[in-house]
Amino acid sequence: MKNSTFKLLAALLFGMLVYTAQAQDQTICEGAVKNYTVDTEAPDGANPDGTPGSWYAWSVIEPAFAGTITAGDDPDGAGTNDSNQATIDWDTTPVGTYTVQVIETTGTCVGDPITFTVEIVSGPTAPTVIADPSAICSGDEAVFTITGAPGNVVTYTINGGAPQTTTILGTGEVDVVIPGVTADQTIVITLVATDGSPDACTTAVTGVTATVTVNAAPITSPIQAL
Amino acid sequence: MVLGVNSNNSCQSGVDLIYLVFFKDILTNTAFLISDNRWTGSNFSTSEGVMLVKRTGGTLTAGTIVKIDINNSGAGTSPGWTITKANTGNPFNLATGADQFLIWQGTWNDSGAITGSFKLAYNTKRDWNANPDSNNSSLPNDLTCFHISSPLSNLYYRYYQGLTDVISQGEWLVRILNFNNWKNDLTNNTTGCQNFNAFFDSFPTNIPILTSIPEQEICSGEALDDLEVVDESNVVEYQWYRNTSASTAGATPVGTNSFSYTPSNTLAGTYYYYCEMTIDLPLNGTSNTSDCTFTSNYFKVTINPQPGTSPILATP
Numbered sequence: 001m002k003n004s005t006f007k008l009l010a011a012l013l014f015g016m017l018v019y020t021a022q023a024q025d026q027t028i029c030e031g032a033v034k035n036y037t038v039d040t041e042a043p044d045g046a047n048p049d050g051t052p053g054s055w056y057a058w059s060v061i062e063p064a065f066a067g068t069i070t071a072g073d074d075p076d077g078a079g080t081n082d083s084n085q086a087t088i089d090w091d092t093t094p095v096g097t098y099t100v101q102v103i104e105t106t107g108t109c110v111g112d113p114i115t116f117t118v119e120i121v122s123g124p125t126a127p128t129v130i131a132d133p134s135a136i137c138s139g140d141e142a143v144f145t146i147t148g149a150p151g152n153v154v155t156y157t158i159n160g161g162a163p164q165t166t167t168i169l170g171t172g173e174v175d176v177v178i179p180g181v182t183a184d185q186t187i188v189i190t191l192v193a194t195d196g197s198p199d200a201c202t203t204a205v206t207g208v209t210a211t212v213t214v215n216a217a218p219i220t221s222p223i224q225a226l
Numbered sequence: 227m228v229l230g231v232n233s234n235n236s237c238q239s240g241v242d243l244i245y246l247v248f249f250k251d252i253l254t255n256t257a258f259l260i261s262d263n264r265w266t267g268s269n270f271s272t273s274e275g276v277m278l279v280k281r282t283g284g285t286l287t288a289g290t291i292v293k294i295d296i297n298n299s300g301a302g303t304s305p306g307w308t309i310t311k312a313n314t315g316n317p318f319n320l321a322t323g324a325d326q327f328l329i330w331q332g333t334w335n336d337s338g339a340i341t342g343s344f345k346l347a348y349n350t351k352r353d354w355n356a357n358p359d360s361n362n363s364s365l366p367n368d369l370t371c372f373h374i375s376s377p378l379s380n381l382y383y384r385y386y387q388g389l390t391d392v393i394s395q396g397e398w399l400v401r402i403l404n405f406n407n408w409k410n411d412l413t414n415n416t417t418g419c420q421n422f423n424a425f426f427d428s429f430p431t432n433i434p435i436l437t438s439i440p441e442q443e444i445c446s447g448e449a450l451d452d453l454e455v456v457d458e459s460n461v462v463e464y465q466w467y468r469n470t471s472a473s474t475a476g477a478t479p480v481g482t483n484s485f486s487y488t489p490s491n492t493l494a495g496t497y498y499y500y501c502e503m504t505i506d507l508p509l510n511g512t513s514n515t516s517d518c519t520f521t522s523n524y525f526k527v528t529i530n531p532q533p534g535t536s537p538i539l540a541t542p
Contacts, residue, residue, distance in 0.1 A: 026540045035541045054533050104533035109445035111533030116540070 050084030275318030
């Protein structure tokens with residue numbers, strides 16, 4: 001490999017690394033409440049005050065930020081919201097990429113801003129559901145087909161019963177099968193989550209429902225000899 | 227220290243004028259002796275006069291210029307002082323041909339023996355020698371760095387005409403001991419005398435002595451003002467030092483060859499800088515660049531470290 005080629009590849013690799021470092025540090029859902037800290041380990045200092053003699057100014061740079069920042073009091077500073085720990089309630093901040101910034105001050109010396117990128121993503125799109133078929137005979141199985149984003153976890157009820165969940169398959173569909181039904185079956189989808197993790201983004205769902213009508217089996221009289 | 231001497235007052239016959247300045251406050255009853263007798267190296271001759279100068283007024287602030295008139299009958303005047311003849315022989319009277327006077331604090335005995343310590347020597351001519359006449363004197367060893375001697379032949383009128391901005395005591399000594407800062411060429415006549423008097427009529431009544439420690443405090447990396455001492459032609463070496471306390475003990479040499487020094491603006495902490503100024507104070511026409519070093523006041527520089535903040539961590 002020529003030396004110039006090696007240098008070019010090295011530059012590309014470095015550029016990729018820089019790009020990676022500049023990607024978002026955290027992905028959160030709309031309305032999330034998250035905690036952020038700096039200077040919690042020696043030698044910078046301990047909780048809750050950070051570096052001895054320092055205090056901190058937290059902010060979210062983008063004007064679209066519509067949440068609140070609660071940092072608490074660092075006794076080293078004159079303010080009451082200047083500790084090294086901040087809780088940010090992102091509240092109604094719209095989907096987008098945001099920059100959390102903290103500036104440490106020691107005496108009259110102001111440190112360089114430290115930033116942290118947060119991407120706010122929206123909850124999953126509400127799925128659809130159909131009864132397939134919409135009418136069956138008593139004793140047959142009722143089938144509901146839910147269509148949505150693969151991996152989404154759908155919460156539903158059947159005839160107002162306890163909430164149940166199911167995960168949409170890679171095909172974009174999943175069937176809910178109720179065997180041997182003798183009465184109409186109605187599914188109501190109440191919630192959809194991006195996945196099954198505790199931090200998954202969720203979307204409340206209303207008006208997404210389907211019903212399988214169960215028809216009674218025909219009753220035929222005994223055969224009579226004429 | 228002497229700021230001016232009129233050894234042949236053509237404007238007021240028989241009166242010698244001496245302008246002095248002190249670098250510390252002079253309390254009431256502080257006294258010193260002044261003699262134009264010849265110093266032999268171990269004692270004075272007794273053919274000339276000795277005056278006792280005693281502060282009778284209130285405390286005199288350091289830097290105040292004091293004018294002393296001594297007539298050739300041995301009577302002296304200066305507001306706030308009593309000036310009396312301290313010997314029984316001839317009166318104090320600077321010879322117009324050539325003369326010297328020495329100032330010391332201590333005692334005088336008519337045998338020429340003294341006690342105490344010398345403070346200052348003045349010579350209307352260049353050389354100090356022990357020739358046994360009233361126009362010469364040896365220079366006490368203690369005064370190798372505290373003598374004002376004419377660079378030329380006998381000069382009747384001489385005065386300091388250098389800058390008068392506020393500087394430290396050490397810098398004032400450097401300035402005053404620089405003969406380039408003196409008026410050395412007044413003609414020995416009434417006009418020369420009048421010029422001498424006119425100069426002091428318009429000269430400040432005191433020289434400002436810096437006693438405080440100039441301070442600078444910045445955050446690491448910000449701009450600092452350079453530290454400066456006097457830029458004088460008699461200085462042969464500037465040596466700057468840095469210490470962690472206002473002390474010369476254990477100080478670190480940090481820079482040479484300039485009256486100014488640019489301290490580090492990234493060395494976090496509080497440091498005290500000072501400058502030792504070694505001057506050339508010629509003795510008998512021979513350069514002396516090794517004996518006389520004066521020290522500036524301290525300059526206090528505080529560099530506060532910039533905060534080093536860790537990356538932001540998102541916690542549950």
